[in-house]
Amino acid sequence: MTAPADHRPDADRPAARRRATTAAADDATTLDADTSRAVRTRSLGLLGELLRPRWRPLAWAGLLVVVSTAGQVAGPLLVQAAIDTAVPALVADDALPLVAVGGAYLLAAALGGVCAGAYVRAASRVAQSVLLELRRRVFRHTQRLSLEFHESYTSGRVISRQTSDLEALRELFDGGLTGVVSSLMLMVFTGAALFWVDWRSGLVLLCALLPAWVLTRWFQRRSQLYYREQRTASARLIVKFVETMTGMRAVQAFRREPASEAEYAHLGEEYRDANLRIFGVNGRYQPGLVLIGNVTVAVALALGGWRVVEGTLDVGALVAVLLYVKRFFQPIQQLGMFYNALQSAVAALEKVSGLLAEEPTVAEPRHPVPLPAARGDVHLHDVTFRYGEGPVVLPDLDLHLPAGQTVALLGTTGAGKSTVAKLVTRFYDPSQGAVTLDGVDLRDLSTTDLRRAVVMVTQEAYLFSGSVRENIALGRPDATDAEVEAAARAVGVHDFVTSLPDGYATDVNKRGGRVSAGQRQLISFARAFLADPAVLVLDEATSSLDVPGERLVQEGLRTLLADRTALVIAHRLSTVEIADRVLVMEHGRVVEDGAPAELAAAGGRYAALHAAWRDSIA
Numbered sequence: 332m333t334a335p336a337d338h339r340p341d342a343d344r345p346a347a348r349r350r351a352t353t354a355a356a357d358d359a360t361t362l363d364a365d366t367s368r369a370v371r372t373r374s375l376g377l378l379g380e381l382l383r384p385r386w387r388p389l390a391w392a393g394l395l396v397v398v399s400t401a402g403q404v405a406g407p408l409l410v411q412a413a414i415d416t417a418v419p420a421l422v423a424d425d426a427l428p429l430v431a432v433g434g435a436y437l438l439a440a441a442l443g444g445v446c447a448g449a450y451v452r453a454a455s456r457v458a459q460s461v462l463l464e465l466r467r468r469v470f471r472h473t474q475r476l477s478l479e480f481h482e483s484y485t486s487g488r489v490i491s492r493q494t495s496d497l498e499a500l501r502e503l504f505d506g507g508l509t510g511v512v513s514s515l516m517l518m519v520f521t522g523a524a525l526f527w528v529d530w531r532s533g534l535v536l537l538c539a540l541l542p543a544w545v546l547t548r549w550f551q552r553r554s555q556l557y558y559r560e561q562r563t564a565s566a567r568l569i570v571k572f573v574e575t576m577t578g579m580r581a582v583q584a585f586r587r588e589p590a591s592e593a594e595y596a597h598l599g600e601e602y603r604d605a606n607l608r609i610f611g612v613n614g615r616y617q618p619g620l621v622l623i624g625n626v627t628v629a630v631a632l633a634l635g636g637w638r639v640v641e642g643t644l645d646v647g648a649l650v651a652v653l654l655y656v657k658r659f660f661q662p663i664q665q666l667g668m669f670y671n672a673l674q675s676a677v678a679a680l681e682k683v684s685g686l687l688a689e690e691p692t693v694a695e696p697r698h699p700v701p702l703p704a705a706r707g708d709v710h711l712h713d714v715t716f717r718y719g720e721g722p723v724v725l726p727d728l729d730l731h732l733p734a735g736q737t738v739a740l741l742g743t744t745g746a747g748k749s750t751v752a753k754l755v756t757r758f759y760d761p762s763q764g765a766v767t768l769d770g771v772d773l774r775d776l777s778t779t780d781l782r783r784a785v786v787m788v789t790q791e792a793y794l795f796s797g798s799v800r801e802n803i804a805l806g807r808p809d810a811t812d813a814e815v816e817a818a819a820r821a822v823g824v825h826d827f828v829t830s831l832p833d834g835y836a837t838d839v840n841k842r843g844g845r846v847s848a849g850q851r852q853l854i855s856f857a858r859a860f861l862a863d864p865a866v867l868v869l870d871e872a873t874s875s876l877d878v879p880g881e882r883l884v885q886e887g888l889r890t891l892l893a894d895r896t897a898l899v900i901a902h903r904l905s906t907v908e909i910a911d912r913v914l915v916m917e918h919g920r921v922v923e924d925g926a927p928a929e930l931a932a933a934g935g936r937y938a939a940l941h942a943a944w945r946d947s948i949a
């Protein structure tokens with residue numbers, strides 16, 4: 332057995348810092364400078380990782396955008412050449428220069444257009460493949476994360492990572508990003524062409540850049556904050572919606588509809604306000620830029636006109652200058668608009684990269700110890716356990732479950748029964764001590780060996796959409812029809828399945844395929860029976876079944892538990908009676924341990940519980 336300290340993942344990294352930069356930081360709208368930098372580095376790192384293997388198509392897209400921008404920027408230069416050179420030549424009866432300039436104009440426009448189209452197609456292909464990979468990664472990674480993560484990170488938040496955040500990135504990639512790149516390119520080329528035509532007018536443009544820059548910085552700071560707020564508000568809205576819909580039974584049973592509606596409406600208002608703040612800041616930024624652009628055109632016109640009169644600037648050059656100055660501000664406006672999508676996408680990327688940076692707390696061992704055929708000897712060696720930084724739930728528990736024994740676990744609510752189950756199935760690792768299977772620390776087993784050897788059947792007996800057959804074969808998809816049927820027969824659910832409209836092919840979620848709570852449990856027993864683990868952990872359903880239903884489930888259970896180590900969180904007397912051994916827990920400690928008949932006679936807690944059960948049946 333290895334020392335527990337060796338198994339702690341990320342032991343050298345302060346937990347608080349890790350938490351602050353990963354998914355836990357999601358709800359924060361303001362981050363301190365260090366965290367903000369760490370979040371940015373992480374997002375850029377992710378982006379780099381996604382783009383690096385796609386450098387060839389990216390380089391091709393880059394080439395196309397350069398050619399298309401050059402084609403567009405050539406226009407005013409050709410207009411200048413037409414006015415200052417070709418028209419005077421035509422006046423002197425030489426039409427050739429004008430034909431040449433006209434032809435060049437057409438060629439530049441055609442080249443610009445064709446390359447712009449090709450660029451959009453090339454860039455979108457890269458963008459779509461990046462999105463597809465990100466979508467897959469988020470799904471794969473979320474599935475890999477330990478139960479601890481899923482118990483603390485609500486499903487609504489996971490859903491918004493996969494939906495609205497990836498959607499924000501899609502919006503950016505689809506419309507925005509290609510536009511941002513071509514706009515930036517257009518600005519650089521236009522500025523350079525302006526200096527080329529007349530550097531003095533270029534200086535006028537440079538002066539105008541200062542107020543434009545100040546305005547843009549102001550806009551950036553504001554909108555960054557507002558976009559974070561907007562995304563947080565949107566995630567809260569989704570969380571509330573998902574929670575209400577998944578807990579609909581409780582909502583309706585306790586008539587929580589008005590309260591839920593009020594809370595949802597409040598969150599909706601917060602979301603609306605966050606959006607309004609974004610529009611407010613946009614509404615000031617864009618007209619501000621237009622104003623700066625128009626003032627610059629006016630100044631360039633006045634100065635240029637003056638110099639034309641003086642004879643130091645040609646009319647054609649003045650026209651080209653005005654066209655360039657006007658064109659220079661168009662992409663800035665476009666950038667301003669794209670900035671929204673960019674902000675939204677940056678915030679989304681921060682969150683998605685946070686989720687991807689979460690490490691499974693239950694880590695896969697680097698050098699797993701093989702355990703091809705487990706016997707099922709389970710031992711909790713002096714286990715102490717607490718959830719995260721919370722109070723100690725299990726103080727120093729030493730428990731041995733010999734191979735083949737059926738153990739019923741009883742105790743008051745909150746005593747720690749499910750926690751023991753989660754440790755035996757390694758959904759959590761002990762804070763101190765170790766859990767071993769056939770003498771091997773669970774932390775040293777590969778997930779495949781562990782899940783083959785130890786299976787947990789939970790109260791909910793979750794059925795996935797698909798056929799009954801697929802549901803039974805969940806743990807062994809390669810099982811033959813005969814094996815599936817044999818498992819169903821063994822636990823006594825075969826007759827029920829054959830009575831369904833399409834037998835084993837019936838879709839459990841379709842009409843006619845609806846199954847009762849007891850049948851659902853039997854199907855999940857058949858699933859566990861087929862998986863044939865050495866150790867079975869079962870959280871028995873508390874739902875009361877009718878007497879024939881209960882008898883059926885009980886018989887199924889008896890078959891399922893035979894010949895394997897079983898730990899059953901028992902809620903029924905009949906289950907306890909088929910157990911070889913009963914453990915009664917209280918405040919994380921085992922207070923009674925023995926054969927059911929022995930404990931019933933001993934007059935302790937189990938005896939009292941046993942008597943109460945007997946009375947309730949009588």
Ligand SMILES: Nc1ncnc2c1ncn2[C@@H]1O[C@H](COP(=O)(O)OP(=O)(O)OP(=O)(O)O)[C@@H](O)[C@H]1O
Pocket residue numbers: 482718721724742743744745746747748749750751
């Ligand atoms: N995910 C969790 N995070 C933090 N604390 C938890 C978590 N799950 C359980 N606890 C706490 O650990 C203690 C033991 O809980 P556990 O679920 O093991 O009890 P139990 O005996 O199975 O109770 P029940 O019969 O009600 O299911 C309780 O005090 C509970 O509040």
